[in-house]
Amino acid sequence: MTTSEEPAVRLRGLHRTYGHRGTTVRALNGVSVDFPAGSFTAVMGPSGSGKSTLLHCAAGLDRPTGGEVHLGGTRLDDLSETRLTLLRRQRIGFVFQQFNLLPALTAELNVALPLMLGGRRPKRAEIRVALADVGLADRLGHRPAELSGGQQQRVAIARALVTRPEVLFADEPTGALDSATGREVLTLLRGMVEERRQTVLMVTHDPVAAAYADRVLFLRDGRLAGELVGPTPQAVAERMTGLEAEASGAVR
Numbered sequence: 001m002t003t004s005e006e007p008a009v010r011l012r013g014l015h016r017t018y019g020h021r022g023t024t025v026r027a028l029n030g031v032s033v034d035f036p037a038g039s040f041t042a043v044m045g046p047s048g049s050g051k052s053t054l055l056h057c058a059a060g061l062d063r064p065t066g067g068e069v070h071l072g073g074t075r076l077d078d079l080s081e082t083r084l085t086l087l088r089r090q091r092i093g094f095v096f097q098q099f100n101l102l103p104a105l106t107a108e109l110n111v112a113l114p115l116m117l118g119g120r121r122p123k124r125a126e127i128r129v130a131l132a133d134v135g136l137a138d139r140l141g142h143r144p145a146e147l148s149g150g151q152q153q154r155v156a157i158a159r160a161l162v163t164r165p166e167v168l169f170a171d172e173p174t175g176a177l178d179s180a181t182g183r184e185v186l187t188l189l190r191g192m193v194e195e196r197r198q199t200v201l202m203v204t205h206d207p208v209a210a211a212y213a214d215r216v217l218f219l220r221d222g223r224l225a226g227e228l229v230g231p232t233p234q235a236v237a238e239r240m241t242g243l244e245a246e247a248s249g250a251v252r
């Protein structure tokens, strides 16, 4: 269980290398950071800086090649595949850029699925509440193709939160949405943080999206390259411009 002193997620000396055509890519190169319970953190950085790798390692979707990942009091990086699958199912929620809903299932069944996979027979009422919480009480019987992009992402958020996970990981959750719809989704995530103390960790390219978080972490070449607490879109954009200039070699 997570106690008040314990961060929701703790990363220590995280390394992730990939072998690619005989060369080694260091996607993460020694990242240590804590994500407090009830906090909303955005991760930003130039393309290829390691954002998705960090999110995937922290969520137990990928294994680091070195270092430690702790979720509450549990160390993830050395769990067996079976225990890791179980832990992801019970304690982690994940939202993807492309929603990843099952096209043949209604919104109601998409949301019920994680509970069913966990061996439970979900009560109709709890699925309805989960969908009502994201403003979709009237869309229970719709399939993904019958919903707008923003509505599909809301179903995906309801699905990710129905198990009451300790941490919600979101990889570019507004990347496939127009800016107005994206803002609605971000307002929803912000509300989950404020009303439920939901811990949220989000990768984004968008300074406006990042400014919804309490804190923005910047990555460069697989390492932490600073943070902004209480970010504004302007401050985030300025940092990103600096990092991108460094990444392209314009500044050293």
Ligand SMILES: Nc1ncnc2c1ncn2[C@@H]1O[C@H](COP(=O)(O)OP(=O)(O)OP(=O)(O)O)[C@@H](O)[C@H]1O
Pocket: 018, 019, 020, 025, 026, 027, 045, 046, 047, 048, 049, 050, 051, 052, 053, 054
């Ligand atoms: N499966 C893989 N095999 C080989 N290299 C990989 C793999 N996944 C990621 N990489 C490399 O690791 C580095 C970090 O990738 P990652 O996807 O984490 O970056 P990112 O910051 O999320 O990028 P983007 O903003 O473009 O999505 C990149 O150089 C990428 O090419």
